[in-house]
Amino acid sequence: MSENVEPEVVGAVPPTEKESIDFEELMRKYDTEARFRTLKGWQAILVTVIAVSMSLFHMYTAGFGLLLAIKQGAVHLAFTLGLVFLLYPVSQKASKNSIPWYDFLLAGTGVYAALYLVIFFDALTARAGLPTPMDLAMGFVLVALLLEATRRISNPVLPIIAVVSLLYCYFGRYMPDMFAHRGFNIPRIVNHMYLGTEGVFGVPLEVSSTFVFMFILFGSVLEKTGMGRFIIDLAMALAGWSTGGPAKVAVLSSGLMGTISGSSVANVCTTGMFTIPLMKSVGYKPYFAGAVEAVASTGGQIMPPVMGAGAFILAQFLGVPYIEVAIAAIVPALLYYFAVMVQVHFEATRLGLQGLPRNQLPALLPLLKSQGFLLIPLIAIIYFLLAGYTPLKAAFNGIVVSYVLSFLNKETRLTPVRLKEAFEAGARGAIGVACACACVGMVVGMATLTGLGLRIAGAIVTLAGGKLLPTLLLTMCASILLGTGLPTTANFIVTSMMAAPALLQFGVPPMAAYMFVFYFGIAADLSPPVALAAYAGAGIAGADPMKTGFTAFKLALAGFLIPYIYVYNPMLLLIDYHPLEFGQAVVTAMIGVFLLAMATIGFYKAQMAWYLRILAMAGALLLLIPGTKTDLTGLAILAAVHVLQTMKAKKNPPAPAV
Structure with a gap:
């Protein structure tokens, strides 16, 4: 989870306004992953030990060799289930200061159900396809606990979709002809979801347990070195003096922060706590300030080199190195941010807003001289990816580089306490993605078991009359609609199975088809009525949420058009260059x-x-x-x-x- 970083800029932000904003309450309101328990004493120590151990496990396997994919995913999921039940209460009315006995029981059961695959791996392999009653019981327990864990850390939408998928596997014979299949019994369904590699432990969880976790940990380590504060200072030095400077600072800082953070809402709450009051102080309307921050922060998920978690899954689905996805995303991401920057400039010119006095801004050269080395880990990540390292190894090396470089400055030094905090924050930040990936794995498993994905793709093409543009419009609507209730990663996985194949039938290059779905899954964070990033910005700005949401939608209009451009002109993704x-x-x-x-x-x-x-x-x-x-x-x-x-x-x- 991103931290609240606020650089000291003399006279830039009215102190009373900043003090009136409760950062923790804002995060809890708009980010379900921030609604965790605040623990003390031995319970807090227990959670810290588990979270740090999770990060150490992933550091070790990234640096010295992964386990078999299903074992890696099982250990990853065991840590995840343990932390979710210990950190997240059964409801918002339950106690948030201590862990009840039943959550200890659920955590222990979830850990055992996941590690069962590791403990009895040889026996399970020997009797592949012939599960025992205990195997099926463990699978049933894991599926049930995973659904509950995902509900707690996210919302009920994804678990409901997963339950519907499981019911469809069983009741398929009773469906209408277009969606009917022969139906499967419960042992076959549990065996497919739990013991196979196309269910819970499929590609989404495999990616979460390797690339995604390590890049989230990389971002946490960078933030502990003071990277967030440096990014805002750098943006202030580069753009704070220009026409409407604070809004441009918001665009630049959120875009740069997005290179290390894949969460729209967390990005809004991190940089927005500084930039939104600053924009208001020079004359921007509150709803416009909140919308600018939301649009800029959401774009971070499409900004290389790190991007959002869905980008790693996209690379895995395409069967290409992640660096190809990052390179393909460069031009669309720059067009997105160029559009936002031009709009805030025109708005500032229209209102006659000026920049901040240079004596209130950090000086660029002294800033780069004292802290410019913090950019080196990002450059190193790009170098490692281009040099042919796997994303996993690149992230591992990036963390090592960040740790070594932190000692160049006393303020950025990663002391044992800071490193422990970074490892704990990294694990906490990864469990939401892990739950989403494991839960949506059941949806993927349903599609592979029943063949529903191809049927839906055919239905979309038929409904669109065999035309590409209507198919794109339907795909866009489906992605945004699902995005109102699903996390970005889960949204991308579902729509990539159901909608992307429809685009492939028109000869759209796979990279363009999957990137189209990826963009619109992210765009849901800016699309009313459930525009969470915009509502978080409105919360900081003290503005009307719906007005902020529609303004963010308008500012992001270029982002909604860019995917259509690269579908019709794939060269923007460097295809057939x-x-x-x-x-x-x-x-x-x-x-x-x-x-x-x-x-x-x-x-x-x-x-x-x-x-x-x-x-x-x-x-x-x-x-x-x-x-x-x-x-x-x-x-x-x-x-x-x-x-x-x-x-x-x-x-x-x-x-x-x-």
Whole structure:
């Protein structure tokens, strides 16, 4: 979980406003993973020992050799179930200061049910396909406890989907013809979900127990070195002085923070506690400030080199090295942040907002001289990935590099206490992803057992009339709809099974198809009525949640269009790369995003009339569609808007800000 980091910027943030915001309460309200018990005494020590042991286990296996995939996943899940039942109460009304006896019992049972696969691995392998009653009993117990653990740390939606999947496996013979199958008995279902490699212990949990955990731990270690504070200081030095500087600081800092943090809500609460009051202090409306932070923080999940947990699963599904996914994501991520940056600039210009005085900002060169080495671990991660190391080994090496470099500065030094805190935070931050991956593994298992995925893909294509654009629209709606109740990782796994195959039937390159689903799973954090990242920003800003949510949706509009661009023009993902065509695609996409920003904000040099906003939107769409004719038409529209708005600005110069 990200920490609350607040650099000292003299006079930038009204102290009373900062003090009035309860960070812990805000996290508990919008992030279900923050609703854990606050323990003391021996119970707190017990949880710390388990969490640190979990991180040490993953460090050891990453550095010196993984166990067999099912054993690695079983140990990972044992730690996860133990921590979830010890940390998360059965309901919000239950005690949050001590662990009741029944949660100790559930934790112990969950640990044993998971480790049963490790303890009796040889015997289970010898009787593969012929499970004993004890094997099935352990499988039934594990599935039940996993569903309850996921409900506690997330919400009921994912467990309900998993239960429906299990019921579908059993009652399939009674379904309508399109979705009917022969049906499976309970022993066969439990055997598939528990003892196979396509259920609970399938690809999602395998990725969680290797790459994802190590990158979450990498982020926790970096944060303990003061990386979060340094990122905000760096953003302040780079952009705080410019027009509407605080909003640009929010975009830059949240984007940089997103390189090490895959959680939208945690990112909002971390950087937003500083940037949102700062934006308000220079004149941005509260709802706009909250929306900017939400959009910028959500984009962190698509920002290489780390991205969100779903990106590692995406690479595994495609069967490609993770570095290929990270490289493919570079241009779309930069377009996303460019769009947000342009919009906040236009809004600041429209309102006449200025930047902060330079004497209130950190000096760039002294900052880089004293703490610039904190960027080296990120550079090292990129180097290791490009050099052919696995993501697991790259993350392990990145943690080692971070630890060594931390001793270059007394303030960043990873003392034993800080290292213990980092390892505990890393384990705590990973258990939500682990539960989601294990639980959604049952949905994957259902799809492989019954063949439902291909049926749904065929149904989507039929419903869309065999046309690509309607199929994309339906896929987008499905991803956003599922995202209102599922964590990003689980959302991506479900939609990649159900919707991505429909896109593949149209000849869409696999990278583009899966990335399309990945983007819109993330976009759900900004889509009302359940826009959690936007609501967290509204909570900090003291703004209306729905107004903040719709403003965030508007600011992220470019993010909603970019996936369509790379489906129709995969070269933006560096597929079938040709330098000249790639350059044209990037430049025209940037100009299109620039026009789109004009249309959404309604300002360019002067206030824009409604018909010019529509014209700018049309020009943006034309520039985003690949093709020389559409590009030239879009450029002609840009030229016309520029001339008309320049003339208007000369006649009606904007009034100075009050």
